[in-house]
Amino acid sequence: MKATPQTIPDVILFEPKVFGDDRGFFFESFNHARFEEAVGRPVKFVQDNHSKSVKGVLRGLHYQVQQPQGKLVRVVQGAVFDVAVDIRKSSPTFGKWVGALLTADNKHQFWVPEGFAHGFVVLSDTAEFLYKTTDYYAPAHERSLLWNDPDVAIDWTTDITPILSAKDQVAKPLRHADVFE
Numbered sequence: 272m273k274a275t276p277q278t279i280p281d282v283i284l285f286e287p288k289v290f291g292d293d294r295g296f297f298f299e300s301f302n303h304a305r306f307e308e309a310v311g312r313p314v315k316f317v318q319d320n321h322s323k324s325v326k327g328v329l330r331g332l333h334y335q336v337q338q339p340q341g342k343l344v345r346v347v348q349g350a351v352f353d354v355a356v357d358i359r360k361s362s363p364t365f366g367k368w369v370g371a372l373l374t375a376d377n378k379h380q381f382w383v384p385e386g387f388a389h390g391f392v393v394l395s396d397t398a399e400f401l402y403k404t405t406d407y408y409a410p411a412h413e414r415s416l417l418w419n420d421p422d423v424a425i426d427w428t429t430d431i432t433p434i435l436s437a438k439d440q441v442a443k444p445l446r447h448a449d450v451f452e
Contacts, residue, residue: 272299274309277369282355282387283309284371285343285380298378300345301403310382314341316403323348324393324400329433331390332356332416332442336449339385341405349398350374351391352428356416358450359386366445368425373400386451388416392427414449415442422446 273286285306287298307314324330332354334340344353354370371381373391383389385405415438418425422445427433 272302272305274305277371279355279357279364279367279369281357281384282369283382285309285382287378287380289378300378300380301343306343306382310384314405316343316405318404318407320402320404322400324398325434326393326396327431327434329390329392329418329427329435329439331439332388332418333390334358334388334414334416335406335409335412336414336451337412338406338409339451340408341385342383342389342402343380344373344383344389344391344400344402345378345380346373346375347399347401348375349393349395351393351395351398351400353381353391354389354425354427355381355383356388356423356425356445357386358388358416358445358448360450360452362386365450366423368423370425370428372428390418392429392431392433394429394431415439416448417442417444420444
């Protein structure tokens with residue numbers, strides 16, 4: 272599996288080696304030892320999540336102020352544009368974002384470490400999204416960063432008017448958001 276640090280080096284794109292023929296394909300989707308070697312520290316996953324969304328759904332940008340979650344994400348059906356925003360105030364990349372196209376065809380995975388807001392927009396008719404997390408979901412500590420905050424200026428790569436949840440409609444811009452030190 273190829274591991275490529277992104278312009279924010281703590282965020283890593285994983286590209287598996289896929290073995291395919293006319294019968295189908297096989298690839299190793301996760302190897303704990305190789306993953307920890309790539310991220311450079313011990314990581315323990317405690318929860319797996321699976322979501323399905325229709326075209327235009329934008330989920331995020333989510334994070335937890337306590338019990339922060341690192342997320343290893345991938346798409347098993349469809350296509351999304353996935354985004355991580357650094358919200359660690361002490362980081363030289365605070366307020367910067369990085370994104371990746373994740374599709375069932377490319378089988379890429381995106382590592383979004385703790386201290387980042389995370390979100391994605393669905394580009395295909397539907398998409399099924401899987402993610403491993405390093406801590407449990409804690410709704411009392413969940414926050415949403417405004418998806419179109421002009422100070423962050425994410426290029427979502429699409430002109431689709433996003434379909435947002437109620438909580439994402441009232442998300443805060445970075446200058447008013449709870450962030451990490």
